[in-house]
Amino acid sequence: MENRRTFLKALTVLPLTASLPKEQLPRANPAGGTSLKVIGQVRLKKPTEIKQSPFGIGCETLDRALWDPKEVYPWMDNLPVKWARLQTGWTRVESQKGTYDWQWLDESVDGLIERGFQPFFNVGYGNTHYTEGDMGYHPLVSEEAMQAWKKFVVALATRYRGKIKYFEIWNEPNLGGFWKPGKIDPKKYVQLVRETAPLIRQHCPDAVIVGGVVSRLPFTFIKALFEEGLGKEIDIFSFHPYTTIPESYTERIVALRRLVHQYNPAIQIWQGENGFASEPNSTGFPGEGPWTENIQAKIMLRRLLIDCSLDLPMTLWFLIVDLHDYPKGSGKVNYKGILRTKPEIAPKVAFKALQNLGSLVHGEVRTTNTLVHALEGTQPVGEAQYNELGNGLKPSLTNVQTTTLSTASGPVLAYWSTEKAADAPLNRRVHLFLWDWEGSGFREPVLVDPLTGSILELPDHERFYDNDKYRISQEAQLFRQVPLQDYPLLIMEKSQVL
Numbered sequence: 001m002e003n004r005r006t007f008l009k010a011l012t013v014l015p016l017t018a019s020l021p022k023e024q025l026p027r028a029n030p031a032g033g034t035s036l037k038v039i040g041q042v043r044l045k046k047p048t049e050i051k052q053s054p055f056g057i058g059c060e061t062l063d064r065a066l067w068d069p070k071e072v073y074p075w076m077d078n079l080p081v082k083w084a085r086l087q088t089g090w091t092r093v094e095s096q097k098g099t100y101d102w103q104w105l106d107e108s109v110d111g112l113i114e115r116g117f118q119p120f121f122n123v124g125y126g127n128t129h130y131t132e133g134d135m136g137y138h139p140l141v142s143e144e145a146m147q148a149w150k151k152f153v154v155a156l157a158t159r160y161r162g163k164i165k166y167f168e169i170w171n172e173p174n175l176g177g178f179w180k181p182g183k184i185d186p187k188k189y190v191q192l193v194r195e196t197a198p199l200i201r202q203h204c205p206d207a208v209i210v211g212g213v214v215s216r217l218p219f220t221f222i223k224a225l226f227e228e229g230l231g232k233e234i235d236i237f238s239f240h241p242y243t244t245i246p247e248s249y250t251e252r253i254v255a256l257r258r259l260v261h262q263y264n265p266a267i268q269i270w271q272g273e274n275g276f277a278s279e280p281n282s283t284g285f286p287g288e289g290p291w292t293e294n295i296q297a298k299i300m301l302r303r304l305l306i307d308c309s310l311d312l313p314m315t316l317w318f319l320i321v322d323l324h325d326y327p328k329g330s331g332k333v334n335y336k337g338i339l340r341t342k343p344e345i346a347p348k349v350a351f352k353a354l355q356n357l358g359s360l361v362h363g364e365v366r367t368t369n370t371l372v373h374a375l376e377g378t379q380p381v382g383e384a385q386y387n388e389l390g391n392g393l394k395p396s397l398t399n400v401q402t403t404t405l406s407t408a409s410g411p412v413l414a415y416w417s418t419e420k421a422a423d424a425p426l427n428r429r430v431h432l433f434l435w436d437w438e439g440s441g442f443r444e445p446v447l448v449d450p451l452t453g454s455i456l457e458l459p460d461h462e463r464f465y466d467n468d469k470y471r472i473s474q475e476a477q478l479f480r481q482v483p484l485q486d487y488p489l490l491i492m493e494k495s496q497v498l
Contacts, residue, residue, distance in 0.1 A: 036447060036456040036483070040498050042356045044453075045080040047116035050362040050408070054308055055354070056083025057338075058273060058319035062108055063089025063125070064135070064328050067321050071345055073111045076320070079351070080358035083314050084117040085168075085272070090127045090152050091134040100155055109163055120166035122213070123153065123196070135327075136178040138170070140188055146195070153196055157203040167200050168210035168238060168272065169193050174221045186224035190233070197233045212237040213272060217252045223259065231263035238272035240318075242285040246274075246303040247401055247418045253310050271307045275318035275336035276300065278348055282335040283326055290423065291335070294451075297350040298421040298487035300338075301357060301450055302401075305414050305488050309403030311367055317354070321345070349451070356450040360490060360497065363408025369437040372402040372413065377429030377481050386464045386476055389433055400430060400484065411439065413491040421486045428484040432491075434477045441477035448490040448497060455497055458482070 047053075057079065062069060076084075086108055093100050112119040126137030130145035139149035157167070172178040173189040197209045211234035214222060237260050241249040253269070260267050276287050278296040300317055307315035322337035338350040373389050373396035375381055388394035399419060405412040413434060417426055434441055441463065447456040460480040479491065 036458065038454050038456055039446070040455040042359055042448065042450070042453040042455065042497065044078065044355050045359040045362075046078055047076070047080050047082060047358075050080050050082065050116075050358070052364055052408075053080070053082040053358060053362045054313060054315055054365045055081040055304055055358055055361075056085060056314055056316035057081055057354075058275070058316055059084045059108065059112070059119070060087050060122070060273075060319055061323055061326070062104065063087045063092050065092070065104075066323050066326060066328065067341060069108050069111055072321055072339065073115060075339060075345065075347070075351075076112070076115050076117070079355060080362065081354065082116070082118050082362075083316060084112045084119045085122055085316055086112075086119050087122045087124065087171075088156055090125060090149070093156075094127055094129065094148075094152060097129040100152075102159060109160060113163060118166075119164060120168060120210070121156070121160070121164050122168045122171055123156065123200075124168075124170040127152075132181060136180045138173075138179060138188070138192060140192060141181065150195070150199055153199050154203055157200045157207065161204045164204070165206055166208045166210055166236075167197075167204070168213055169196050169234075171213050172215040172240065174214045174218050178215075184221070186221055187228050190225055190228040190230050193230060193233045208235045210234065210236040210238050210270065210272070212239060214238075215240050216242060217249065217256055219252075219255070219259070222256070226260070226263040231260070231267060234267065236268045236270050238270040240273040241271060241303075242274055242287070244276070244288040244299070245418065245420060246299060246306050250306060250310065253307075253312075269312055271303075271312050271315040273316055273318045274303050277335040278337075278350070279333075279335040281333075283323075283330070283332045284334050284336065288420075292423045293349040294423050295421045296336075296338075296348065297353040297451060298485075300350050301353055301487045302416060302421070304357065305361075305403060305416075306401065308361065308365055308405055309367055309401075309414075317350075352453065353451050356448075356453045360409055360448060360450065360492065361405065361407050361412060365405055365407050368404045368406050368411065368439075370404040370413075371433075371435035371437070372396075372404065372415070373433040373435075374400040374402065374415065375431045375433075377431055377484070381431040381478065381480060383464060385431075386433065386478065390475065397430065402432070404434070404436075406438075410493045410496040411442065413442070414488040415482075415484070415491075416488045417484050417486045419486055426485045429481050430484045432479040432482055434479070435475065436477070442491060442493055444494040445479070445491050446494045446497060447482065448492055450490060451485075451487055458491065 126134050130148045131137040139145040200207045276299040278293045280291045321339045322341045323334040326334045340346045402415040445458045447458045462478045464476050
């Protein structure tokens with residue numbers, strides 16, 4: 001286990017555009033100590049090299065000047081994701097009453113666009129000239145505050161027309177800390193959206209409005225939002241599924257989509273903020289320990305790919321950097337960043353993992369029509385098990401999550417154990433059966449480990465056929481004795497990754 005930790009830590013100090021020389025390729029540790037032969041490393045891409053991506057990174061709290069984008073954005077030159085979330089900072093823009101200073105936000109927007117990102121705005125929080133406080137304080141407290149808010153929103157939409165298309169209204173209005181003063185109130189939140197969204201659309205005609213922006217998935221609150229008419233005002237519903245086990249939200253996300261579509265079937269669903277700390281004693285959502293860089297990276301990979309499996313067009317990780325003195329004045333640290341900021345900016349394991357995943361899974365990503373079954377790798381497997389699975393006489397393992405995706409890098413079969421992520425490798429093996437209803441499976445498959453970037457040979461795979469007069473085409477492809485980890489491993493075409 002110590003060798004694995006040393007290797008993962010070593011990855012974080014490599015130059016961002018570099019790959020390991022062949023003589024330094026890890027021979028034993030990738031995919032949890034598997035004996036599969038390492039044949040290469042993931043070719044890292046830049047955000048400018050990919051046209052689309054479902055993945056986003058949080059660039060929040062610049063409205064509170066908690067980090068310096070000029071120091072961080074150069075690292076993002078080599079982070080191949082497309083979405084970036086920015087908060088618009090009414091208090092920072094209008095620090096002097098009646099006067100707007102856009103310089104800091106211009107630098108943030110332009111810096112991201114130049115690097116190939118598509119930034120979107122989280123439009124929220126108050127202004128101490130008009131509200132009791134700024135973070136979390138809504139402007140519905142007075143006519144003066146609302147008029148000042150509307151003026152700010154109009155100026156914002158007008159200034160960034162042509163650069164920003166997606167506008168997310170407020171942040172986590174179902175939490176008292178982000179909806180002040182008074183009690184949380186779905187009716188008031190919908191009122192805020194109803195008075196804000198038309199102004200944005202008027203001054204930015206191609207604007208897409210994102211609403212809800214709820215912490216976790218409080219169905220009573222969400223239903224109240226739509227009963228108040230939220231579905232008539234927004235194009236996308238956003239939620240923040242903080243949890244220790246990413247897959248625990250799957251059924252709730254499916255239920256959310258059904259609920260939202262009852263009111264407006266045209267509304268998309270975004271996973272707009274989710275994270276996990278790399279160290280204990282983090283502020284914000286703490287989750288359940290232990291907390292290490294490896295565990296953080298594993299949870300991130302699982303969160304992003306489970307969202308892809310649910311066809312969410314955008315899934316975002318919070319956030320790009322650790323936040324020191326957060327909340328401001330507390331002296332505490334939020335360790336959810338994928339870059340350390342002290343004593344100097346340096347990448348964590350999660351940064352490298354996101355580089356790998358973003359380089360592999362990009363383009364117009366969608367789930368494909370397949371069935372995947374898993375069996376324990378400790379037992380022999382062949383045609384008998386193929387027939388038992390096909391006839392429903394043998395169950396697939398319930399603690400193995402799988403998804404198949406269509407990407408710009410070709411087909412991807414991702415699989416992992418859904419048990420709680422740990423620092424040490426899981427060291428299990430499984431057999432995977434793939435029934436591909438859209439294509440013909442994989443011709444020359446390889447195994448890719450996005451945690452380490454290693455590409456490994458996958459020699460033991462076989463196709464099974466039903467050769468009677470009614471069933472004459474391929475039914476399933478078997479991958480024997482593949483390593484199983486508590487984070488996703490990817491089966492891909494060799495020609496697409498080497």
